[in-house]
Amino acid sequence: MAESKAPVITVDGPGGSGKGTITQMLARRLGWHLLDSGALYRLTALAAERQGVSLEDEPSLVNVAASLDVAFEPTPPGEPAKVLMAGVDVTADIRTETCGDNASKVAVMQPVRDALLQRQRDFQKPPGLVADGRDMGTVVFPDAPVKIFLTASAEERAQRRYSQLKDAGVDVNIDALLEEIRVRDERDMNRAAAPLKPADDAQVIDSTGLSIEEVLVRVMAAAGQA
């Protein structure tokens, strides 16, 4: 990272590892910016669907990714950031299981990833950035001084997602959720383009069996901010 650039803490890991909540709390605590890179892949999938672009049409998906009109708006503590696409609130639309699954399909395509790269790097601004994703430490911010890889067992991640959805009044089957998580992990870890894996210099934290507060303590310590 160039001297003049703002510091970055990267937090990578699979879905349901607690990354989203932890990065939000960390960014708020430090007063730093937050990049939710997964939202960009979800938005690409959603925009493609709304524009009638097939998830197999790579050249058109690249155009969709390159021309995304996105704004992230801050919300009160504990609430996910409001996400606007072309001025329309799509916060809930991008959080569905289908959108997550479609996001992981478009994320396999290197040209789509390339189209989103600079947009992600532009989030690096003073006083600092907390970057949440799969390849923040390996590809997008390889020079970040602090890299964390947050993980948890697939069973625990399915249980967390199940509770979240149940609280939101969505009727789901835990076995189906576990299967979806396994399929998505498999796709994210085994793709050729920026596969999900810890950077060589990442600190790995396993959040299985830990509360969010306990994870935050460990993450803050790893980030040298305890």
Ligand code: C5P
């Ligand atoms: O983190 P989230 O569940 O929102 O990400 C949705 C999908 O986007 C992931 O399953 C992954 O395939 C993709 N993604 C990615 N690289 C990132 C962030 C997300 O490939 N940096």
